[in-house]
Each structure stands twice: as C-alpha cells, then as structure tokens.
Amino acid sequence: MLTCQQLIQGSSIHWKNYIEHHFVLQLAQGTLPIINFQHYLKQDYLYLFHYSRAFGLAVYKADTFAQMNAAQQVVQSILEEIELHISYCKEWGISKEELQQLSESPACIAYTRYVLDCGMHGTLAELYAAIAPCALGYAEVSRMINERQLSPSNNPYQKWIDNYASPGFQHSAAQIGATLEQLCQFITLSQLQKIQEIFTTATRMEVAFWQMGLDLN
Numbered sequence: 001m002l003t004c005q006q007l008i009q010g011s012s013i014h015w016k017n018y019i020e021h022h023f024v025l026q027l028a029q030g031t032l033p034i035i036n037f038q039h040y041l042k043q044d045y046l047y048l049f050h051y052s053r054a055f056g057l058a059v060y061k062a063d064t065f066a067q068m069n070a071a072q073q074v075v076q077s078i079l080e081e082i083e084l085h086i087s088y089c090k091e092w093g094i095s096k097e098e099l100q101q102l103s104e105s106p107a108c109i110a111y112t113r114y115v116l117d118c119g120m121h122g123t124l125a126e127l128y129a130a131i132a133p134c135a136l137g138y139a140e141v142s143r144m145i146n147e148r149q150l151s152p153s154n155n156p157y158q159k160w161i162d163n164y165a166s167p168g169f170q171h172s173a174a175q176i177g178a179t180l181e182q183l184c185q186f187i188t189l190s191q192l193q194k195i196q197e198i199f200t201t202a203t204r205m206e207v208a209f210w211q212m213g214l215d216l217n
C-alpha cells in the first residue's frame, strides 16, 4: 500500500471527521451561513501565508534540486490559491491590507505553528507529513462533493469547490503526496510511527480549523 494511503488509514477516524465535517457538508449544499464562510476564509488567508513559509522551509531542508523545485512549485500554486480568497474578500469589501492585519484565531496559530515546528525540528519527511493533510484533504473534499453531487446549481460557494476540484490544485496535491512517498521510501518503522503521529495531529488540526469556522472563534 502507498504510504499516503497508509497514513490516511492510520488516522481514519480523524480523517473522516475532516473530510465530512459539518462545515464541509453545509458548504457543499450551499446552506453554510455566509458569516461562517467569511470567518473561515479570512483566517484561511492567514493560514496560507504561514503554510507558504513551511514550503520555504522545505526549500531550505531539501537535499536535492528536485526537492527544492517541488517545494518552490507549491509556493507558486499557493499564490494562485490566495487569489480565490482575495476575490471573495473584494466582493465583501475587504482589502488585502485589511486581511493582513486580521488577528489570527487560536486554531490558525496552533495549526500553522505546529507545521512550522515540525519542519524546524524534524526531517524533511516530518515536515511533509505535517503539510500533506492540508493538500490531500482539500483535494479529496472537492472530489467527494462532486462525486456525491452535493452542490446545488445556485451554490454561493461553487467557486470555492471548483477551485479545489481544478486540475491545477489536484495536480499540486498529488505532487505533495508523491514527495512524501519518495521521502518515506527508506525510513525505519520507528520513523514511520513518528510520521503517522504528525500526519494524524495535522489532520486533527484541520478538523479544528473547520470547527473554528462554525464557532466563529
């Protein structure tokens, strides 16, 4: 079995809570109150800033030019991803400058600093284990919404769904998965256990991030 599939299976309860969170299901059906979506999306802008820093760290930790290039390409794809956030916020009359000055929610701080800490103190494989649930999860969420045909034709969140279902995002997520696979190729069992622990923790952080959107905290 591929390592990523193994890691998802090893965190299965949390993974299901992540992919099928109440926030996701309401967003998919277009019934999520706009105030919850706005809170989530604004915090996600801050999240993506720190998430990009994690790939900067991955460039620094790279052992090969190929690994450096892979990390640098993800930074590029995040710059495309935040265009979605900027365009939604523009519709709501919120400027980029205002976004940058927002106060970070505890869930955002906890998640992003955890990822960066894994990278600062751990191996490149450990950093990717902290990074991967973000990309693999959103790719799966958008596929799940489309496969189950959950989204009605007038869904105000269709642009969000389409963004994560797009070939560009799906490809970037697959590349992150492939890098993690490659980094885990020759690791020991105890290293794999550490990778699993990090992957599961990051998945729990994703659940907390959706919940933050619902709780408005």
Ligand SMILES: Cc1ncc(CN)c(N)n1
Pocket: 044, 047, 048, 081, 133, 134, 135, 138, 206, 209
């Ligand atoms: C919290 C979170 N997790 C994942 C993604 C997808 N890059 C995101 N934008 N935000």
